[in-house]
Amino acid sequence: xxxxxxxxxxxxxxxxxxxxxRFLSHKLALIGTxxxxxxxxxxFVGPYLLPYDELYIDLMSRFAPPGxxxxxxxxxxxxxxxxxxxxxxxxxxxxxGFAVMIIATCIGSVIGVISGYYGGAVSAVLMRVVDAFxxxxxxxxxxxxxxxxxxxxxxxxxxxxATSWMEVARIVEAEVKSLRNQDFVQAAHMLGLSNRWIxxxxxxxxxxxxxxxxxxxxxxxxxxxxxxxxxxxxxIQPPLPSWGNMLNGAQQYLANAPxxxxxxGVAITIAVAGFNFIGDGLRDAFDSRSDLG
Amino acid sequence: MARYLLSRLGQSLxxxxxxxxxxxxxLTLAPxxxxxxxxxxxxxxxxQIDKIASQMGLDRPVVVQYFDWLSHLVIGDWGxxxxxxxxxxxxxxxxxxATLLLMGTATxxxxxxxSSIGIYSALRRGGAFDYTMxxxxxxxxxxxxxxxxxxxxxxxxxxxGWLPAGNMYTVGDGSVLDYVRHLIMPATVLALVDVxxxxxxxxxxxxxxxxxxxxxxxxxKGLTGRRVLLKHIVGNSLVPMITLAxxxxxxxxxxxxxxxxxxxxxxxxxxxxxxxxxxxxxxxxGLLMASAVLVLVGNLLADITVALIDPxxxxx
Numbered sequence: 251x252x253x254x255x256x257x258x259x260x261x262x263x264x265x266x267x268x269x270x271x272r273f274l275s276h277k278l279a280l281i282g283t284x285x286x287x288x289x290x291x292x293x294f295v296g297p298y299l300l301p302y303d304e305l306y307i308d309l310m311s312r313f314a315p316p317g318x319x320x321x322x323x324x325x326x327x328x329x330x331x332x333x334x335x336x337x338x339x340x341x342x343x344x345x346x347g348f349a350v351m352i353i354a355t356c357i358g359s360v361i362g363v364i365s366g367y368y369g370g371a372v373s374a375v376l377m378r379v380v381d382a383f384x385x386x387x388x389x390x391x392x393x394x395x396x397x398x399x400x401x402x403x404x405x406x407x408x409x410x411x412a413t414s415w416m417e418v419a420r421i422v423e424a425e426v427k428s429l430r431n432q433d434f435v436q437a438a439h440m441l442g443l444s445n446r447w448i449x450x451x452x453x454x455x456x457x458x459x460x461x462x463x464x465x466x467x468x469x470x471x472x473x474x475x476x477x478x479x480x481x482x483x484x485x486i487q488p489p490l491p492s493w494g495n496m497l498n499g500a501q502q503y504l505a506n507a508p509x510x511x512x513x514x515g516v517a518i519t520i521a522v523a524g525f526n527f528i529g530d531g532l533r534d535a536f537d538s539r540s541d542l543g
Numbered sequence: 544m545a546r547y548l549l550s551r552l553g554q555s556l557x558x559x560x561x562x563x564x565x566x567x568x569x570l571t572l573a574p575x576x577x578x579x580x581x582x583x584x585x586x587x588x589x590x591q592i593d594k595i596a597s598q599m600g601l602d603r604p605v606v607v608q609y610f611d612w613l614s615h616l617v618i619g620d621w622g623x624x625x626x627x628x629x630x631x632x633x634x635x636x637x638x639x640x641a642t643l644l645l646m647g648t649a650t651x652x653x654x655x656x657x658s659s660i661g662i663y664s665a666l667r668r669g670g671a672f673d674y675t676m677x678x679x680x681x682x683x684x685x686x687x688x689x690x691x692x693x694x695x696x697x698x699x700x701x702x703x704g705w706l707p708a709g710n711m712y713t714v715g716d717g718s719v720l721d722y723v724r725h726l727i728m729p730a731t732v733l734a735l736v737d738v739x740x741x742x743x744x745x746x747x748x749x750x751x752x753x754x755x756x757x758x759x760x761x762x763x764k765g766l767t768g769r770r771v772l773l774k775h776i777v778g779n780s781l782v783p784m785i786t787l788a789x790x791x792x793x794x795x796x797x798x799x800x801x802x803x804x805x806x807x808x809x810x811x812x813x814x815x816x817x818x819x820x821x822x823x824x825x826x827x828x829g830l831l832m833a834s835a836v837l838v839l840v841g842n843l844l845a846d847i848t849v850a851l852i853d854p855x856x857x858x859x
Contacts, residue, residue, distance in 0.1 A: 278678070382561035385838045386831065387797030390815060394827060395569055397819040470685065477687050478801055482816060501693055501805065505701050515690035523685035530681065 269459070272535040279531020285524035289517070293340030300334050305489060316509050324509045327499065332513055339491035340517060343473055346407045346492070347525075350472035353411035355465045358418025363449045363457075365419070366426025377423065380416045388413040389478055396484040406485055410475050418464045425457035459536035463529055470525035477518050493518045551846065555839045559832075563616070566831040567609050570824055616832070622825035626818070631829040635811065639833075641711055642810035645802070646795050648726055649733035650788065656734070657741025658784065662777060664742065665749035676742060683739035688798050692732045692805035699728060709807035729806040733798050737791060744787050748780040755779075782853050789845030792838045 273279055300322075307328045316324040316332075323332040365376040383391075395409045429435065430453070438448045454461075473493075479485035480494025488495055493514045500511035596602045600611065615622065621631035664673040700708035706728050707713070712721050752758065753776060761771045800812030807813070811830060818826040 278681070378558065378561060382558055382565060385558060385562055385793060385835050386566075387793040387800065387834055387838075389797035389800050390831060390834055391566075391569070393800075393815070393819060394566070394831065398570065398822075474685075474687055478689065481687070481689055482801070482804060484819070497690065497693070501696075504693060504697050508697050511690070511693045511697065515687065515694070518690065519682070519686050522687075523682050526681050526685050 269535040273531050276531035276534055278527045282524045282527025285520050289521055293337045296337040323513050335491040336517055339493045339496055342403055343476055343493045346403055346476050347469040347473040349407035350410045350414055351465050351469045354414040354468050355418050358415035359422050362419040362422025363426050363454050366423040367449050380419050383416050392479055393484055396479050401487055403486060410472050414468055421460045421464050422457055425460055426453050429453055429456055463533045466525055466529035466532055470522045473522050551843055562835040566828060570828055571605050621829045624826050625823045626821050631825050634826055635829055635833050638811045638814045642799055645729055646799055648730035652734040653737035653741050657738040658745045660742035661745025662749050664746045680739035680743050683735050689801045689805050691735055692802055695728050695732055711809055729802050729808055733802045748783050752776050752780040782849060785845050785849050789842040792841040796834050
């Protein structure tokens with residue numbers, strides 16, 4: 251086994267360092283990294299620095315505008331501190347995003363590698379299923395699922411994953427298909443390695459670049475989708491806060507308490523844009539052709 | 544051409560079959576089910592619920608239910624709404640126009656604006672405009688559509704009072720101008736994401752065309768820069784965009800659902816949410832199918848259009 255993988259272990263550090271150099275010279279990617287790190291830090295450390303608990307209801311100070319009485323981002327219709335809720339919501343929304351990334355990337359990789367490796371009828375069937383999932387507007391399918399299943403953060407992550415794995419599957423399938431006839435795969439066959447070993451130990455690691463890019467973009471997508479369904483009332487249920495469900499009642503108070511709508515929306519945009527920037531930087535870093543243009 | 548059409552039609556039908564199966568499985572196997580609505584009524588006994596179930600055919604095996612539903616679907620009987628007993632096709636049909644109007648307008652906006660930005664970025668690659676638009680596109684892709692809608696309502700309806708905050712027309716007015724005034728905000732909000740996507744793809748597409756031989760030939764013939772741009776570059780870089788428009792359909796439709804909710808637009812998206820609220824399974828299922836049909840037909844039309852325009856592509 252070890253002799254077989256020398257080829258790839260010799261190449262990898264070089265690719266990695268070049269990719270890392272490209273990534274670091276990508277301005278947007280760095281900005282994205284800073285945005286994501288800052289937001290993560292705020293969400294996990296912020297709650298300890300605030301004077302109010304996220305569940306503390308103070309009916310005497312409902313709809314306090316930002317800046318009053320230690321409520322730096324104001325209060326909501328129940329007098330709860332928005333900053334405290336925003337940070338806790340961030341923990342949940344980002345946790346959902348990462349969970350979806352892991353689940354969807356696993357599903358997509360397995361289906362993609364099987365389809366790409368075996369080709370033929372297996373591939374035809376699996377890829378038609380991918381096409382079928384892609385012809386639903388994903389929000390429709392998501393809502394249909396979320397409306398009839400008791401939503402909790404875990405369930406929401408699973409449901410979003412169920413509608414987010416197709417992109418990875420397509421990417422992995424294309425990569426594996428192009429690698430399948432290369433010498434190192436032939437060599438692995440001749441050594442008598444099992445199909446499973448070849449698929450997951452030989453082929454999949456070679457597609458790691460595009461997978462990482464797709465995974466990063468999946469986090470962004472998952473945070474957005476969670477916001478969509480929670481905004482519509484079918485996602486994370488209060489009192490558990492999420493960025494999406496904080497916006498749920500915001501529309502009716504838009505005229506008098508616009509901060510209810512503005513604050514969580516800005517947080518979502520920063521998080522999603524941050525992950526999109528990072529994904530874009532990674533794509534350029536892994537794609538050797540990007541040197542040309 | 545005819546053979547190609549037939550095979551594409553066949554593929555689309557197979558895809559629809561898979562779609563219908565996934566949709567049906569999702570709705571049938573999810574807990575709750577159509578009967579949960581009846582179980583909520585006071586004084587309802589399990590016996591009565593069982594009776595309703597057998598009346599509605601819900602006590603049969605899922606596979607039997609699926610094929611029963613499918614065979615009715617094929618002959619145009621999409622079932623009746625649990626809510627008001629109207630036929631599902633009729634309910635969907637009465638909401639179709641509003642959604643198509645919204646999507647159509649948004650597509651026109653995103654195509655014109657997105658392509659212009661893309662072409663200009665490509666011609667001035669690496670310039671300030673190109674860079675700004677790259678960042679704009681990625682930020683636009685990161686803003687939740689519904690939130691952009693809320694902010695637009697806050698600014699243009701509540702503060703400036705320029706545009707109505709919702710609905711498709713004013714009761715008692717209903718003139719074309721009135722429709723337009725109601726349409727501007729939701730269509731622009733829905734178009735935002737697509738403007739970003741179109742500008743990126745159009746930029747790439749234009750960059751590909753600019754370096755082609757026929758552009759050099761056109762310039763060598765002594766044609767003016769403007770003529771080369773309009774006739775040779777724009778025309779040719781638009782062709783792959785038609786396919787893109789087809790592929791974007793599910794996203795636009797999904798975006799329409801959320802936009803319709805924010806702007807109380809009486810389309811299919813609102814209907815979908817209302818039906819979910821009432822556990823109105825036949826309508827939900829019908830809408831899932833209708834959206835899939837819309838997407839597949841859109842893609843088919845896009846492919847045919849490309850083949851008709853581009854002489855290099857022969858459909859066989």
